[in-house]
Amino acid sequence: MTEIVRSASAGTMESSDVYVEIEPGQAGIELRLESVVKGQFGPAIEEVVREVLDQCGVENAKVSVRDRGALDCVIRSRVETAVKRGRGNT
Amino acid sequence: MNGKVVKSIREAISLAGLKDGMTISFHHHLRNGDYVLNLVMEEVARLGIRDLTVNASSLFDIHLPLLDHIQSHVVTGIQTDYMSAALGREISRGAMEKPVQFRTHGGRPSDIALGRTPIDVAFIAAPAADPMGNCSGKYGKSACGSLGYAYPDAMYAKKVVVITDNLVDYPLLDWSIPESYVDYVVCVEEIGNPKGIVSGTTQITRDPVGLVMAQNAAKVIQYSGLLKEGFSFQTGAGGASLAAAKFLKDIMLRQQIQGSFGLGGITGYMVDMLQAGCFRSLLDVQCFDLKAVESIRTDPRHQEISAMHYASPSHRSAVVDSLDVVILGATEIDTDFNVNVHTDSSGCIMGGSGGHSDTAAGAKLAMIIAPMFRARLPIVTDHVTCVSTPGKDIDVLVTQGGIAVNEKNRELKERLTAAGLPVLDIHELKEKAERITGKPRKMPRGERTVAEVISREGTLQDVIYSVPDQD
Numbered sequence: 001m002t003e004i005v006r007s008a009s010a011g012t013m014e015s016s017d018v019y020v021e022i023e024p025g026q027a028g029i030e031l032r033l034e035s036v037v038k039g040q041f042g043p044a045i046e047e048v049v050r051e052v053l054d055q056c057g058v059e060n061a062k063v064s065v066r067d068r069g070a071l072d073c074v075i076r077s078r079v080e081t082a083v084k085r086g087r088g089n090t
Numbered sequence: 091m092n093g094k095v096v097k098s099i100r101e102a103i104s105l106a107g108l109k110d111g112m113t114i115s116f117h118h119h120l121r122n123g124d125y126v127l128n129l130v131m132e133e134v135a136r137l138g139i140r141d142l143t144v145n146a147s148s149l150f151d152i153h154l155p156l157l158d159h160i161q162s163h164v165v166t167g168i169q170t171d172y173m174s175a176a177l178g179r180e181i182s183r184g185a186m187e188k189p190v191q192f193r194t195h196g197g198r199p200s201d202i203a204l205g206r207t208p209i210d211v212a213f214i215a216a217p218a219a220d221p222m223g224n225c226s227g228k229y230g231k232s233a234c235g236s237l238g239y240a241y242p243d244a245m246y247a248k249k250v251v252v253i254t255d256n257l258v259d260y261p262l263l264d265w266s267i268p269e270s271y272v273d274y275v276v277c278v279e280e281i282g283n284p285k286g287i288v289s290g291t292t293q294i295t296r297d298p299v300g301l302v303m304a305q306n307a308a309k310v311i312q313y314s315g316l317l318k319e320g321f322s323f324q325t326g327a328g329g330a331s332l333a334a335a336k337f338l339k340d341i342m343l344r345q346q347i348q349g350s351f352g353l354g355g356i357t358g359y360m361v362d363m364l365q366a367g368c369f370r371s372l373l374d375v376q377c378f379d380l381k382a383v384e385s386i387r388t389d390p391r392h393q394e395i396s397a398m399h400y401a402s403p404s405h406r407s408a409v410v411d412s413l414d415v416v417i418l419g420a421t422e423i424d425t426d427f428n429v430n431v432h433t434d435s436s437g438c439i440m441g442g443s444g445g446h447s448d449t450a451a452g453a454k455l456a457m458i459i460a461p462m463f464r465a466r467l468p469i470v471t472d473h474v475t476c477v478s479t480p481g482k483d484i485d486v487l488v489t490q491g492g493i494a495v496n497e498k499n500r501e502l503k504e505r506l507t508a509a510g511l512p513v514l515d516i517h518e519l520k521e522k523a524e525r526i527t528g529k530p531r532k533m534p535r536g537e538r539t540v541a542e543v544i545s546r547e548g549t550l551q552d553v554i555y556s557v558p559d560q561d
Contacts, residue, residue: 015465036464039436040530069465071526 004061008085011070011078018070020049021081025062029053035067061086071083074077091260093221094275099253100133101518102274103211108134108247111141112210112536113167116248117240118148119215119376122174123286124214125252126375128155145209147239147397148442149197151176152286160185167209171195171442178439180354181540182557189553190439190541192432195375196401196408196448197546199242205533206548210384212247213297214240214267215281219254220404222263222427223272227377228387230256232282233388235377236356237266244271257558268529275281289379294336294359295329299461302490303458304333307417307459313509314455314502316414323369324449325417327357327378330459335359335418342368344501353400353409354445356392359384364392373409401448403546410445410452418446420458421485422474425516427496429458432543435467436533437557439541443478447546450483455502458484462491462523467530468496470494470520474537476543477552481526487516494519534558 007023017083025076049065052075063082096102108114114134116127122434127146132155134142142165144156151174159165169191175180181190194202198466201207217232226383227237232255244267252267257277295301307330311317323338325331336359342349347368352360356374359382370393377383385392401410421441423429423481429450431441449457460469469489485502487494494516495503507513514522536556 037530039533041466041528044528069467071466072528 002057002059004058004083004086005088006086008082010081010085013066013068015068016070016074018075019066019069019079020078021064022082022086023062025060028057028060030062032064033067037066037067037069044072045075048075049079052076053083056080056083091221093260094223094272095221096274098471099130099276099278100137102251102276103130103133105136105274106211106251108139108211110139113145113208114299115145115209115212115243116147117214117237117243117324118146118150119234119237119239120232120282120287122152123283124149124150124152124215125280125282126213127153128212131156131159131164135159135162140164141150141166143169145169145207147195148172148444149177150174153177155186161507167192169193171450173439173442174292175440178441178508182554183559184536184540184556186540189539190440192541194443194447194546195239195397195403195445196410197544199397200404200546201548202242202246203398203402204548209243209247211249211251212243214244214250214252216252216254217281218256218258218262219252219275220258220262221275222260222262223252223270223275224262224269225252225254226262226264226266228264228383232256232280232287233286233288233383235383235510236374236394238375238395238400239397240267242398249273251276253278253281255279284499286393288377288383293329294333296317297329299490300330301333303330303459303461303488304339307334307457307488308337308341309509309511310457310486310493310506311338311415311455313505313511314415315505316455317341317347319346322351322353322412323349324353326412326419327355328419331341331417331419332357332359334459335363339363339366339368353413356382356465358382361392364389372505375406401445401452403448407524408452410448411555413449413453415455415457416449416453417457417459420448420460420469421462422471423458423487424471424474424481425520427484427487427516428474428477429479430476431478432476433554435475435530437475437535437555439554445480448482450479451546456483456485458487459489460489462519463527466527468520468523470516470523476554478543480551487519489519489520492519
């Protein structure tokens with residue numbers, strides 16, 4: 001199964017973490033990004049999020065990313081986990 | 091006995107002759123629990139007085155009502171040594187026309203004494219006072235311990251008003267500030283909220299990154315050549331600084347070294363070190379927690395010192411001149427070892443030097459302890475957003491990823507390398523962090539100067555620009 005079938009989340013709002021929410025969508029990837037380091041790293045964060053979604057084969061989803069200064073490896077793992085949960089395989 | 095007691099703050103303001111354009115001052119020993127600054131400013135505004143300069147040794151978020159007084163032009167100038175984040179953000183957005191002047195805890199009393207920043211009326215919050223104005227911070231429900239930062243205000247202001255919530259019979263013994271400096275005494279219901287005045291015991295960090303930093307810091311001191319009989323030391327109240335003090339305490343006890351004095355802002359942790367025999371004395375310009383307040387009240391080895399005695403560069407000497415080691419923090423440090431503690435990496439004001447520059451200038455070994463990055467932002471940069479303390483006064487940067495020694499201190503670099511500590515060039519440390527975080531894009535700065543950073547000697551060291559509106 002590749003579609004996101006239900007709302008799911010991963011991560012926390014702790015400093016240096018990121019809180020990712022995902023829900024079913026119809027219009028490709030609809031990404032909303034908030035970050036405490038948006039000025040310094042905004043495009044880099046968006047790129048990593050889209051890359052992980054692409055690797056997971058997600059084509060349609062609403063994704064909200066609330067970043068508290070997470071490193072790339074943390075962002076990747078949180079997005080990946082949110083996708084798995086959104087597909088029903090927790 | 092009525093002595094100098096007047097019936098209200100309003101009456102004291104009038105009797106002191108406060109007029110438009112004058113300068114009034116406050117100390118910050120009640121920290122984020124202080125009611126006095128707001129009480130006085132309310133009365134000043136009601137009396138219709140305008141265009142005042144507020145000289146406060148530090149400002150906290152409890153002082154946010156100042157923004158209203160700025161908007162209504164009751165306050166048009168601010169001079170301070172530290173400003174917490176909520177107030178700082180508004181200043182950075184351009185709340186004031188005239189730039190804020192930042193000084194250091196040593197530069198402030200120095201400039202007051204030299205007449206560069208004259209004070210017309212000083213309002214001194216006092217947890218205990220008698221009707222003639224003898225006052226102390228050690229007693230009463232609002233006890234804060236040392237009143238060190240209030241001394242220059244008391245000694246040099248043209249008029250001095252003591253405001254207390256604990257009026258005791260004459261004479262109050264064990265005073266900090268004597269009646270000879272005081273014009274008026276006002277008794278109010280509460281001068282502050284004890285919960286904001288002193289914190290409970292600050293916990294030593296359990297964060298593994300913080301513990302590695304702290305262990306490295308203690309080893310730097312151990313192998314610096316300075317840790318011997320008579321050693322003197324100051325550290326901050328942050329979790330990693332306290333952990334460093336704990337590791338240092340273990341080393342001192344193991345090697346049976348007794349230091350001469352611990353200095354600073356004193357925490358319960360420094361009191362523990364005194365009681366364990368690590369130091370012969372504590373010299374205390376400000377108490378951070380209840381244990382420090384209790385100790386300064388009861389232990390004669392724990393002495394109050396004034397801001398001048400602590401750190402003034404223009405008095406005949408100050409304790410910082412005799413200091414061996416100080417552990418300090420940083421929001422940014424650049425490859426020339428310049429340190430920023432005034433703004434965050436986006437340029438928003440969120441602090442100030444306090445005693446940072448003074449102790450760094452005085453100490454034989456000035457150490458910065460900081461993680462390689464905080465919330466993805468690397469600590470080491472090419473150029474700091476604001477030079478709070480010049481790199482010439484900083485000897486070493488300790489992080490979890492390695493220790494960088496300033497080239498000016500070759501001897502220290504050799505000693506630490508010989509001891510097998512992870513010494514690396516500060517440029518390497520910068521690259522090491524950026525390999526993990528990525529390279530941050532430089533944040534645009536605004537056009538206006540919102541603050542001036544005055545060095546401890548009284549010269550303009552740097553300016554802080556406004557931050558552009560976000561989103």
